[in-house]
Amino acid sequence: MLHNLDRLKTFYHIYSGKSIVAAAERLHVSQSAVSQSLQKLEEEIKTPLFIRLHKKIIPTAAGEKLFSIVESFMSDLDTCLNELEHSKEVPSGILRIGSPPEFGKTYLSLITAQFMSQYPEVTFSLELGHPGKLLPMLREGKIDFILLDEFLAKKPYSGNLDIFHFMPVAHEGIILTCSKEYYDKHIKDDLSFSSLSKQDYISYTADNLVVNSWFKHHFSKSAAKFHYVMTVNDHEAVVAAVLNHIGLGVVSSHLVRKELESGRMIKIAAPDTEIINTISLVQLLDKIPTIAEKLFAKFLIDKILSISDEYDQK
Amino acid sequence: MLHNLDRLKTFYHIYSGKSIVAAAERLHVSQSAVSQSLQKLEEEIKTPLFIRLHKKIIPTAAGEKLFSIVESFMSDLDTCLNELEHSKEVPSGILRIGSPPEFGKTYLSLITAQFMSQYPEVTFSLELGHPGKLLPMLREGKIDFILLDEFLAKKPYSGNLDIFHFMPVAHEGIILTCSKEYYDKHIKDDLSFSSLSKQDYISYTADNLVVNSWFKHHFSKSAAKFHYVMTVNDHEAVVAAVLNHIGLGVVSSHLVRKELESGRMIKIAAPDTEIINTISLVQLLDKIPTIAEKLFAKFLIDKILSISDEYDQK
DNA sequence: TTATAGGTTAAGCTTCAATTATGTTGCATA
DNA sequence: TATGCAACATAATTGAAGCTTAACCTATAA
Numbered sequence: 001m002l003h004n005l006d007r008l009k010t011f012y013h014i015y016s017g018k019s020i021v022a023a024a025e026r027l028h029v030s031q032s033a034v035s036q037s038l039q040k041l042e043e044e045i046k047t048p049l050f051i052r053l054h055k056k057i058i059p060t061a062a063g064e065k066l067f068s069i070v071e072s073f074m075s076d077l078d079t080c081l082n083e084l085e086h087s088k089e090v091p092s093g094i095l096r097i098g099s100p101p102e103f104g105k106t107y108l109s110l111i112t113a114q115f116m117s118q119y120p121e122v123t124f125s126l127e128l129g130h131p132g133k134l135l136p137m138l139r140e141g142k143i144d145f146i147l148l149d150e151f152l153a154k155k156p157y158s159g160n161l162d163i164f165h166f167m168p169v170a171h172e173g174i175i176l177t178c179s180k181e182y183y184d185k186h187i188k189d190d191l192s193f194s195s196l197s198k199q200d201y202i203s204y205t206a207d208n209l210v211v212n213s214w215f216k217h218h219f220s221k222s223a224a225k226f227h228y229v230m231t232v233n234d235h236e237a238v239v240a241a242v243l244n245h246i247g248l249g250v251v252s253s254h255l256v257r258k259e260l261e262s263g264r265m266i267k268i269a270a271p272d273t274e275i276i277n278t279i280s281l282v283q284l285l286d287k288i289p290t291i292a293e294k295l296f297a298k299f300l301i302d303k304i305l306s307i308s309d310e311y312d313q314k
Numbered sequence: 315m316l317h318n319l320d321r322l323k324t325f326y327h328i329y330s331g332k333s334i335v336a337a338a339e340r341l342h343v344s345q346s347a348v349s350q351s352l353q354k355l356e357e358e359i360k361t362p363l364f365i366r367l368h369k370k371i372i373p374t375a376a377g378e379k380l381f382s383i384v385e386s387f388m389s390d391l392d393t394c395l396n397e398l399e400h401s402k403e404v405p406s407g408i409l410r411i412g413s414p415p416e417f418g419k420t421y422l423s424l425i426t427a428q429f430m431s432q433y434p435e436v437t438f439s440l441e442l443g444h445p446g447k448l449l450p451m452l453r454e455g456k457i458d459f460i461l462l463d464e465f466l467a468k469k470p471y472s473g474n475l476d477i478f479h480f481m482p483v484a485h486e487g488i489i490l491t492c493s494k495e496y497y498d499k500h501i502k503d504d505l506s507f508s509s510l511s512k513q514d515y516i517s518y519t520a521d522n523l524v525v526n527s528w529f530k531h532h533f534s535k536s537a538a539k540f541h542y543v544m545t546v547n548d549h550e551a552v553v554a555a556v557l558n559h560i561g562l563g564v565v566s567s568h569l570v571r572k573e574l575e576s577g578r579m580i581k582i583a584a585p586d587t588e589i590i591n592t593i594s595l596v597q598l599l600d601k602i603p604t605i606a607e608k609l610f611a612k613f614l615i616d617k618i619l620s621i622s623d624e625y626d627q628k
Numbered sequence: 629t630t631a632t633a634g635g636t637t638a639a640g641c642t643t644c645a646a647t648t649a650t651g652t653t654g655c656a657t658a
Numbered sequence: 659t660a661t662g663c664a665a666c667a668t669a670a671t672t673g674a675a676g677c678t679t680a681a682c683c684t685a686t687a688a
Binding site: 001002004005007008009019045046047048051052053054056058059060061062065066069072073074076077078080081083088094095139140141163281284286287288290 | 315316318319320322323358360361362365366367368370372373374375376380383384386387388390391392394395397398402407408453454455477479566598599601602
């Protein structure tokens with residue numbers, strides 16, 4: 001491999017103008033410097049690149065060959081640098097976003113579509129999954145940013161959270177619910193710890209995390225073991241199971257707003273305030289965001305706020 | 315355009331190993347040097363190329379894009395340099411040869427064919443023409459070397475001959491001839507200056523050069539004006555015209571050897587020794603010849619010698 | 629013959645890249 | 659919870675490499 005690539009730039013200009021003087025002017029150095037640089041390049045590759053005639057230099061076959069390579073590289077490099085420059089003003093490229101599945105399915109596809117119509121040079125790559133999967137991907141640069149359910153997160157991530165930047169973008173109530181039928185049959189208004197901890201549960205995650213968290217928040221303690229009648233890796237499936245009277249489930253309140261209003265589902269009244277789950281936009285602290293990333297983050301927050309407003313107006 | 319191409323080499327190695335330490339080892343410099351070099355590159359293009367994580371660096375989109383360009387260039391450059399290296403041992407490439415038309419038609423195509431069968435990576439580009447055309451082309455690097463009729467040359471070339479290197483490769487007699495019929499009818503053994511200068515002449519070149527030269531060589535003087543009955547830009551056509559009794563012509567003796575032996579053509583006996591025309595291989599003095607050029611020059615001389623020997627044995 | 633245009637060569641200087649040494653930080657191990 | 663370490667960053671120093679100046683060379687034009 002060549003020892004000094006920089007001399008190729010000099011060579012490029014010499015060839016382009018078929019003159020050392022011309023190259024010196026374009027490079028803003030003395031003609032002597034160009035002459036020396038060319039000599040060193042020729043020494044390095046042990047091949048003459050020009051034949052020296054009086055007041056004229058003529059490329060050799062080797063010179064021609066080398067130039068064809070250097071020229072295409074210089075032009076590629078130039079367009080590449082221009083594109084980089086351009087993408088600082090006009091958002092472009094792929095935005096790789098991680099999101100909880102339920103959020104990705106409902107809101108994100110809508111929001112990205114709106115964003116793309118405004119910034120057509122941006123495309124998206126969505127990665128739906130849970131924090132334990134998404135945070136490491138974010139950390140390894142495979143994703144630009146993620147939307148993260150703080151309530152469900154953090155615990156399963158073993159690393160250092162200081163390298164991330166969390167920006168809350170939405171809040172949702174986390175409630176324990178069951179169907180009206182189940183409530184009347186098994187709970188009968190007994191909302192004590194001992195009553196509730198003996199019920200059947202539907203769990204959203206394979207571990208006890210969600211239900212445990214609900215109990216810890218409201219009773220400052222949790223049962224050693226709950227009776228899980230179903231475990232399913234899908235938020236909507238939990239809602240469906242609850243509606244089928246299988247048991248109790250911890251869900252986002254906005255996902256079951258209609259069911260609660262219609263009375264088909266009952267919210268278990270808790271001893272104190274509702275758990276508020278924060279959905280945050282998480283980015284790598286050390287990563288300088290691109291213009292596309294910045295704009296989309298802003299766009300996302302605006303959209304989520306307007307969606308919340310719509311709900312509130314109903 | 316980028317200020318310093320050399321840093322791209324460092325970037326290339328950093329990216330390849332996804333590590334600054336690894337790049338430092340491959341480049342035989344300190345880790346610090348690589349780190350600084352990368353920072354300067356990033357400053358220069360005002361774009362981060364890697365995101366720095368603990369014990370890890372991860373290319374950004376810009377880094378990916380830049381690498382794809384640099385990588386293909388590095389590989390192109392590598393194969394180019396290898397080919398240059400290879401072509402120092404194995405002759406290859408195009409040999410651009412200039413030659414007088416008669417020599418090119420008769421010998422050169424034969425010799426090049428033999429050379430190519432021995433060195434299959436060499437190809438040829440022949441330029442047939444006269445010194446006034448070929449010498450400037452040689453001088454401007456459009457031709458690698460030329461074969462040149464010294465007898466016909468030099469005069470029409472206005473430039474400095476010191477930049478060329480002449481190597482004689484063949485000698486031929488230059489004689490004044492006419493047909494037996496013409497001789498008997500018009501010359502009748504009167505070989506005096508006054509007799510000969512009044513004859514009809516066939517000229518090989520548009521100017522008087524050849525016939526003038528013959529007279530100057532043999533009589534130390536030349537006629538003010540010869541009577542040219544035909545001027546033709548082809549040596550063989552001169553021979554044909556002579557055989558058709560049109561007049562006298564100056565030709566190479568070996569081209570009419572058979573005709574002289576058979577008596578169909580007469581060589582005008584000159585007052586002193588025959589003009590010897592030297593065919594030389596001419597190269598640019600300042601041009602370092604490639605291996606292909608060296609070998610072909612040697613090959614050419616050997617072949618011409620062996621062809622001369624064949625004639626001599628007859 | 630002189631002038632000049634394009635290139636080369638040589639010597640000194642200046643710059644900038646490499647080194648050394650030290651700092652930082654998250655991870656692994658004890 | 660320390661402790662070591664692995665990968666990278668930062669700062670100050672040093673020296674090699676490239677630039678400049680100035681003189682030289684030489685073919686062509688004036």
